[in-house]
Amino acid sequence: MPLKKIFEPHRGICVGLWQMTESIAQLPKPKGLDLAFRSEKRLKEELCVYALLSAMTGNDQLVIGHESSGKPLLEGWSISISHTRGWVAVILSDDYQVGIDIEYSSDRVSKVVERFIREDEQRATLAQQLINWSAKETVYKLCSEQKLDYFDMRLHTLQSDIDTVFEQKRHTSDAVRGAVRVDVLKTKEVVTVHYELTPDYVLTYSFLDFR
Structure with a gap:
């Protein structure tokens, strides 16, 4: 499992890091999520984000929305997401505004x-x-x-x-x-x-x- 780590740097803050080593076929597909019209790269990033989010929360039913600016939204949480070549990072909190890169x-x-x-x-x-x-x-x-x-x-x-x-x-x-x-x-x-x-x-x- 390419989950690198999950840690709490401060009370009420959860940070997760995922190394994108699997193929798209190996990643779980969230139910109810429209995965059409995405490039292979974008699809893999999104599936890894959801896999990491599930590992961080224990909930595989969460759905991420987005503001018109592209900022991610998650009901009940402040969330920030980042991905780069081979890696995905997520930070969550229900107490603080958060940002990650x-x-x-x-x-x-x-x-x-x-x-x-x-x-x-x-x-x-x-x-x-x-x-x-x-x-x-x-x-x-x-x-x-x-x-x-x-x-x-x-x-x-x-x-x-x-x-x-x-x-x-x-x-x-x-x-x-x-x-x-x-x-x-x-x-x-x-x-x-x-x-x-x-x-x-x-x-x-x-x-x-x-x-």
Whole structure:
């Protein structure tokens, strides 16, 4: 079973991670869900999301809706979903607003740093770039009503040894874990984003009290 893990980083918060290793034929098909008119890639992502959601809640009858913006909706829960090459991540809460992002680890971000990293942010290393990109995606989802741009968010300085630790662990399965504060410049809010950086992916998530 490609369920990577389910954990509770805070009371009332549940995070799940699924590695997409199965074929579409091997994945359960939720009852009542219209699976027509989807590409093979999109269908596999959606089936993995539902498999992960079922594992997290113990309920295989849940149906995810969407706002016109594409934001996912789940009755009784705040939910955020992300997928990248080979991975699906979900965060759930009935107490907090939530946001999550996962990106596969690659130096492709180095080619586009000017599009998402401000001049007053760290950008020298791959670890800094990956965390910045993913953390801003998470805050964008968390504060979706604000329609933030990348430059409307500013990361505080990351832990001083993150690059050394990441390089040491790049050829292992270990993760670098931590948290970074992010300024939402439009509202002058400061959001804490938790991160997990591995040789395969960067995972970030955050949560706020309902407004």
